[in-house]
Structure formats: C-alpha cells, structure tokens
Amino acid sequence: MSTLHTVNKSPFTNTGLQSCLDHCKDGDAVLMIEDGVYGALAETVMAERVAGRIGAVSLYVLLPDAAARGLAEKRMLNGIAGVDYEGFVDLVADHDRTLAWL
Amino acid sequence: MSTLHTVNKSPFTNTGLQSCLDHCKDGDAVLMIEDGVYGALAETVMAERVAGRIGAVSLYVLLPDAAARGLAEKRMLNGIAGVDYEGFVDLVADHDRTLAWL
Amino acid sequence: MKFGVVISEGPYTHQAADTAYHFVRAALAKGHEVPRVFFYHDGVNVSTRLSVPPQDERHIQKNWTALAKEHGIDLVVCIAAAQRRGLLDENEAGRQGKDADNIAEGFRISGLGQLIEMGIQTDRLVTFGD
Amino acid sequence: MKFGVVISEGPYTHQAADTAYHFVRAALAKGHEVPRVFFYHDGVNVSTRLSVPPQDERHIQKNWTALAKEHGIDLVVCIAAAQRRGLLDENEAGRQGKDADNIAEGFRISGLGQLIEMGIQTDRLVTFGD
Amino acid sequence: MSEIKKFLYVNRKAPYGTIYALESLEVVLIGAAFDQDVSLAFLDDGVFQLTRGQDTGALGVKNFSPTFRALGDYDVTKLFVERESLDERGLSEADLQEIMYEDEDDGWAEKPSIRIVSRAEMADLMADQDVVLSF
Amino acid sequence: MSEIKKFLYVNRKAPYGTIYALESLEVVLIGAAFDQDVSLAFLDDGVFQLTRGQDTGALGVKNFSPTFRALGDYDVTKLFVERESLDERGLSEADLQEIMYEDEDDGWAEKPSIRIVSRAEMADLMADQDVVLSF
Numbered sequence: 001m002s003t004l005h006t007v008n009k010s011p012f013t014n015t016g017l018q019s020c021l022d023h024c025k026d027g028d029a030v031l032m033i034e035d036g037v038y039g040a041l042a043e044t045v046m047a048e049r050v051a052g053r054i055g056a057v058s059l060y061v062l063l064p065d066a067a068a069r070g071l072a073e074k075r076m077l078n079g080i081a082g083v084d085y086e087g088f089v090d091l092v093a094d095h096d097r098t099l100a101w102l
Numbered sequence: 103m104s105t106l107h108t109v110n111k112s113p114f115t116n117t118g119l120q121s122c123l124d125h126c127k128d129g130d131a132v133l134m135i136e137d138g139v140y141g142a143l144a145e146t147v148m149a150e151r152v153a154g155r156i157g158a159v160s161l162y163v164l165l166p167d168a169a170a171r172g173l174a175e176k177r178m179l180n181g182i183a184g185v186d187y188e189g190f191v192d193l194v195a196d197h198d199r200t201l202a203w204l
Numbered sequence: 205m206k207f208g209v210v211i212s213e214g215p216y217t218h219q220a221a222d223t224a225y226h227f228v229r230a231a232l233a234k235g236h237e238v239p240r241v242f243f244y245h246d247g248v249n250v251s252t253r254l255s256v257p258p259q260d261e262r263h264i265q266k267n268w269t270a271l272a273k274e275h276g277i278d279l280v281v282c283i284a285a286a287q288r289r290g291l292l293d294e295n296e297a298g299r300q301g302k303d304a305d306n307i308a309e310g311f312r313i314s315g316l317g318q319l320i321e322m323g324i325q326t327d328r329l330v331t332f333g334d
Numbered sequence: 335m336k337f338g339v340v341i342s343e344g345p346y347t348h349q350a351a352d353t354a355y356h357f358v359r360a361a362l363a364k365g366h367e368v369p370r371v372f373f374y375h376d377g378v379n380v381s382t383r384l385s386v387p388p389q390d391e392r393h394i395q396k397n398w399t400a401l402a403k404e405h406g407i408d409l410v411v412c413i414a415a416a417q418r419r420g421l422l423d424e425n426e427a428g429r430q431g432k433d434a435d436n437i438a439e440g441f442r443i444s445g446l447g448q449l450i451e452m453g454i455q456t457d458r459l460v461t462f463g464d
Numbered sequence: 465m466s467e468i469k470k471f472l473y474v475n476r477k478a479p480y481g482t483i484y485a486l487e488s489l490e491v492v493l494i495g496a497a498f499d500q501d502v503s504l505a506f507l508d509d510g511v512f513q514l515t516r517g518q519d520t521g522a523l524g525v526k527n528f529s530p531t532f533r534a535l536g537d538y539d540v541t542k543l544f545v546e547r548e549s550l551d552e553r554g555l556s557e558a559d560l561q562e563i564m565y566e567d568e569d570d571g572w573a574e575k576p577s578i579r580i581v582s583r584a585e586m587a588d589l590m591a592d593q594d595v596v597l598s599f
Numbered sequence: 600m601s602e603i604k605k606f607l608y609v610n611r612k613a614p615y616g617t618i619y620a621l622e623s624l625e626v627v628l629i630g631a632a633f634d635q636d637v638s639l640a641f642l643d644d645g646v647f648q649l650t651r652g653q654d655t656g657a658l659g660v661k662n663f664s665p666t667f668r669a670l671g672d673y674d675v676t677k678l679f680v681e682r683e684s685l686d687e688r689g690l691s692e693a694d695l696q697e698i699m700y701e702d703e704d705d706g707w708a709e710k711p712s713i714r715i716v717s718r719a720e721m722a723d724l725m726a727d728q729d730v731v732l733s734f
Binding site: 008009010012013034035038041042043044045047063064065067068069070071072075084 | 613616617644650653654655664
C-alpha cells in the first residue's frame with residue numbers, strides 16, 4: 001500500500017516539493033515532472049533536503065521534461081532514476097494511488 | 103526615484119515576496135495584494151523577514167483583499183499600512199515605476 | 205488497468221494538457237484503458253475548436269480529439285467550469301441565449317458527477333494541473 | 335496622470351482581472367486617465383462574450399465592456415495570445431476559416447506593438463498577473 | 465456503483481486569489497451524492513480557506529466560506545486540518561470557523577467536523593485512500 | 600513617439616512548464632521595433648530560460664531557446680543574469696548559452712550579450728527603468 005506523488009513545480013519558487021517530502025511515507029515514490037524536474041538537480045540550495053529522503057523514498061524524474069530544460073542526467077543527484085512516459089505509467093500502476101502536489 | 107513593488111502570492115507557498123524584499127531598495131514601497139496579503143501576518147514563519155525590512159521599505163497591504171481573507175488588522179505586523187484601491191492608485195502615482203513580482 | 209485522468213489547466217498556458225496527452229498515449233500503448241478524461245478548472249479551455257496555434261506548434265485540441273476518436277475516450281468538460289469561462293456547445297448556447305458555440309468534436313459537456321464516477325469506476329486517478 | 339494596465343490571467347480562475355478592474359475604477363475616480371488596458375497571456379480569456387457565470391457572481395467581461403464604454407478605454411486583446419487560446423473576432427474567424435467567433439463588444443484584437451506603445455505613451459504601467 | 469471508495473480532497477491553496485478553493489468545494493458538494501467515504505484535507509495555504517470573518521464585500525466576489533458550514537447537511541463530516549500548517553501561518557484552531565454536523569449514529573448529537581491533526585497523521589490519512597483529488 | 604524610454608523585461612519563470620517565458624520573448628521581439636532602450640533581467644527561475652542543451656523533441660513542443668541567440672539581430676543586446684540565482688540553482692555562466700551581438704559602435708566586434716550581475720546590481724538595474732514588464 002504505497003503512494004506515487006507527483007511534483008510539477010520548481011522547488012526554488014514553490015514549496016510543493018518540500019511539502020511532498022514532508023508528507024510522503026517510507027516506501028512511497030516521488031516523480032518530478034514539468035518544472036518539478038529542477039528538484040533533481042545536484043548542488044543547489046534544495047539538493048540536501050531532497051537527497052536526505054533518497055532511499056527511504058524512491059525518487060524519479062521524467063526525462064522528456066528534464067531534456068527539454070537542458071538538465072543532463074550527470075547534473076542530477078545520485079539515486080534519482082529517470083523514466084519516460086511509459087515509466088510514468090508503470091509507476092502509476094505499481095502504486096495504490098497517485099497524489100498530485102499542485 | 104523610487105519603485106512600487108506589488109506582490110500577489112502567498113509567501114508560504116511562493117518565493118515572490120522574499121525575492122521582492124531581496125531586491126527592493128531603501129525608500130521603495132511594497133504593496134501586498136491578492137494572496138500576497140498573507141505576507142502581512144504577524145507571528146508566522148515569514149514574519150521576521152518581513153518585519154526586518156519595515157522602516158527601510160514602506161510596506162502596505164490592500165485592505166479589501168485582507169478583509170476577503172479574514173485578516174484583521176490587529177493580526178498584522180506593526181508598521182504595515184492598509185490601503186484601499188484609491189490608496190493603491192496613489193502609490194502607483196507617487197512612485198516612478200511599478201514592478202509586479204508575479 | 206483502468207486509468208482516469210483529470211486536466212486542470214488550459215492549453216499552451218500550462219504544460220498539464222501536454223503531459224496528460226503523452227501519459228495517456230503511453231498508457232494505451234502499454235495496454236491499459238483510459239475510459240475518460242475529465243477537464244476541470246482552466247482545463248475546459250482545451251476543448252475550444254477556435255484555437256489557432258502557430259503552424260510550427262502542436263495543436264492540443266486536435267490531438268485530443270484524434271486520440272479520443274481512435275481509442276474511444278470519453279472527453280468530458282465540466283459544465284460549471286465551462287460556463288464561467290465561455291465554453292459552450294450548441295445546446296448550451298441555445299439554452300443560454302448565446303449566438304455562438306465553440307466546443308470541438310469529441311468533447312462533451314457534462315456535470316461534476318462524471319468526475320466522481322470516474323474516480324469510482326477506474327483503478328487509478330491521475331491529475332495534471334498547476 | 336496616464337496609467338497603462340496589463341492583465342495577464344484569465345477571469346474567475348485568477349483574481350488579476352478583478353483587481354485590475356477595481357484599480358482602474360479607482361484611478362478614473364481620482365481623475366487619472368486609463369487610455370488602454372492590454373490583455374495578454376490568459377488575460378485574453380476575459381474578452382469572450384460566451385461566458386455565463388452563476389447569477390450571484392460578477393460578470394467580469396460585461397463589467398469591463400461597460401467600464402470601457404463609459405470612459406473610452408481601449409481594451410486590446412493580443413492577437414498571438416488570443417489565437418492560441420481560441421479567442422477570435424469575426425474578421426479573424428473568417429481569415430482562419432473558423433465557423434464562429436467569440437470576442438465581446440468593446441474589446442479589439444491587435445498586436446503586441448500596442449503593449450509597447452502603451453508603455454511609451456503612459457506615465458505608469460501596472461501589471462496584474464500570476 | 466455499490467463499491468464504497470475512500471475519497472480524499474486535498475486543499476493546499478488559499479481562497480480568492482485563484483478559483484481552486486471554490487471549485488474544489490463544488491466537487492465536494494456534487495460528490496456527496498455518490499455515498500462514498502469522503503474526507504477533506506486542509507494543509508499548507510489550504511488552511512486559510514477555513515478562517516473566520518471572511519468579508520468579500522469590497523471585492524465584489526462571492527464569499528463561499530459559509531458553504532463549509534453546510535457540509536454536514538451533505539454528510540461531509542471529516543475535515544482534517546494540519547496543525548503544523550496552522551502554526552507556520554500564525555493561526556490556531558480558534559481562528560477557524562466552527563463547523564458542526566449532527567451524528568445520526570449518536571442521537572443526532574452536534575459534533576465538530578474539523579479535526580486538527582499532526583503532519584504525520586496527515587501523511588497517514590493520505591496513505592489510506594483509494595482516490596485523491598488535488599486542488 | 601520620439602521619446603526614448605528604458606524598458607526592462609523581468610523574467611522570473613522557468614521555460615516550458617508555463618508559457619510565460621515564450622510569450623515574454625514574443626514581446627521582446629515585437630518591442631525591438633520601437634527603438635527604446637531595452638534590457639532583459641533573468642533572475643530566480645528565469646535563469647533556467649538561458650540554459651544550454653534544451654531538447655524538447657520528446658515533448659513535442661517548440662524549443663524556443665535558439666531565439667535568444669537571435670536577439671542581437673534585433674538590437675537587443677543587454678541580458679542581465681543574476682549570479683545569486685544561478686548559484687542557488689547549481690548553475691554557472693558556463694551552463695548558459697553563448698549569446699553574442701555585433702557592436703556597430705566598435706567596428707562590429709562580437710561581444711557577449713549576457714552580463715552576470717550581483718543581486719545588488721540587479722536591484723540597481725530595476726531602480727533605473729521607466730517601464731518594467733514582468734513575466
């Protein structure tokens with residue numbers, strides 16, 4: 001019984017990712033989409049808070065959105081997995097519910 | 103030569119007010135409108151940062167927006183002045199330019 | 205598995221309708237069912253047939269209309285949200301005394317009950333918004 | 335003093351069009367001039383005449399049309415933003431081969447140059463958006 | 465349609481600046497007719513939706529805050545409000561409207577619909593749903 | 600129309616998630632015909648608009664980032680980027696596109712349009728404008 005959380009806003013502008021990380025439970029998954037993909041960046045003012053949940057929570061980034069924004073995978077935090085839209089579908093199917101942090 | 107800054111987003115969700123306070127110059131005015139009026143509240147996690155600029159910067163809150171949201175003036179930080187739409191107009195006229203922190 | 209999808213933001217303005225489109229295509233490609241997509245809030249603006257995007261841009265409404273036709277997806281536009289925002293079908297236009305309508309083929313206007321029903325009848329509900 | 339006003343968000347969805355309306359009324363009441371209001375981004379959605387808000391709600395489009403008529407305000411809707419979002423006047427509808435149009439009385443569709451011109455010709459420019 | 469699912473409406477946005485709070489309430493009212501197990505979550509800026517004393521007269525927009533008090537009549541009786549979200553905003557339970565319902569299983573006794581919960585309890589609530597709608 | 604005003608376009612939003620960045624660029628391109636004194640400010644998430652290597656192929660939306668490199672042809676040559684905003688996002692100037700213009704007052708020498716400025720310099724820039732358009 002676990003939840004897929006989606007975050008679609010930049011963590012540098014909006015507190016959605018932080019609130020998501022504060023509410024997701026161990027074993028949940030967080031998928032960063034749209035402007036939310038910036039949450040995957042390493043060496044930012046948010047990076048430590050995101051990295052602190054890796055392991056307890058499975059973190060994913062939607063690669064088409066990352067590519068559009070010029071985010072190379074090598075710039076991302078270790079432990080964040082990239083998925084395409086089919087991977088997004090699998091994540092939805094594999095978790096009991098999806099919660100969008102709009 | 104001073105600037106009127108308008109902020110229309112909640113400081114608990116969006117970094118607009120913080121960025122505005124980081125960029126406004128001594129002698130400028132900041133007017134909180136729409137969901138931005140929450141930035142006027144005392145005893146919040148944002149209050150100290152807002153209060154720290156009072157004096158150097160003139161802070162205003164649009165009262166019709168505060169009333170709609172149930173914010174009584176007694177709940178607001180000392181040193182923030184309330185204005186109605188006519189006061190908003192005066193602020194625009196009295197400053198050389200208006201900068202909206204959207 | 206059956207997926208229900210909610211789109212809450214308008215086309216071009218926000219990426220929600222694009223992300224949802226790619227998601228639904230991928231879900232169908234993997235053998236899932238998407239019986240209904242519900243358009244709420246500014247999402248109702250996706251349904252206008254009057255949109256004329258630049259030639260080199262995707263046509264969001266036409267993409268949805270085509271996908272729905274191909275896969276039998278029920279594209280439901282919330283009537284309350286649509287009325288506020290000026291999205292009407294021929295029937296509604298007549299009822300409201302308006303001289304024009306603007307809903308595209310493949311979309312139908314209905315009530316919020318269709319959203320709840322979608323939540324009940326599908327295995328997963330995914331929201332794309334802002 | 336001459337004020338130029340930009341509205342960047344859609345009606346009902348965001349408060350911008352309401353705040354701008356109260357601001358413009360107050361400016362006029364104080365003897366200022368508001369020669370033009372420019373609708374950009376989702377702000378173009380304010381101009382649809384097909385909106386049917388609930389009876390107990392304000393009618394944002396009609397309020398703007400009435401205010402513009404009374405005070406001679408030029409309500410300009412950006413053509414590029416409007417085309418993407420499905421806002422067309424009769425002329426544009428004909429040119430684009432569309433079977434309906436939806437722009438309300440008092441609004442006119444024109445180019446972004448009108449925004450720049452407004453910035454040049456007014457003393458203050460105020461933006462209402464999101 | 466006989467299956468009962470747990471529906472959670474997640475409210476994280478302030479009222480009036482945008483329409484999400486109002487349109488969320490419209491979904492809740494329609495959804496009440498479907499006899500599902502409904503909960504409402506108020507966290508982050510969503511807690512501002514429930515404040516007392518909202519007066520929209522000068523804005524000329526509809527004050528929809530009284531509608532929350534009518535939710536009990538629609539058998540929507542579980543409004544979970546996050547304590548940490550209140551604290552961060554300088555609010556306490558006393559700043560929120562009193563929202564009551566009549567408990568038909570307890571002789572129609574009047575009971576409060578608002579339940580203040582911790583962030584951890586809010587996370588537990590979210591993890592215990594079939595369908596989550598976010599506004 | 601002979602008066603020259605200082606116009607500042609303030610870009611604080613990331614590209615693609617919303618349309619503001621693209622529609623801001625459309626204003627800049629049209630505005631260039633008016634022979635005003637134009638500057639562009641990129642701060643907060645606006646700095647993401649200028650990153651290299653944007654590839655929107657899988658999204659099926661138009662990649663408008665090359666348009667920034669054409670701004671010089673429109674005599675838009677002052678792009679101010681805030682250093683603190685870059686730092687907070689783990690970015691450096693090397694992560695941004697190279698955007699050049701030909702300086703007609705200096706024998707058409709190629710010069711960089713991007714100027715990295717401090718937050719204090721950005722504040723000074725904002726305070727020195729006639730018209731500020733925010734996106």
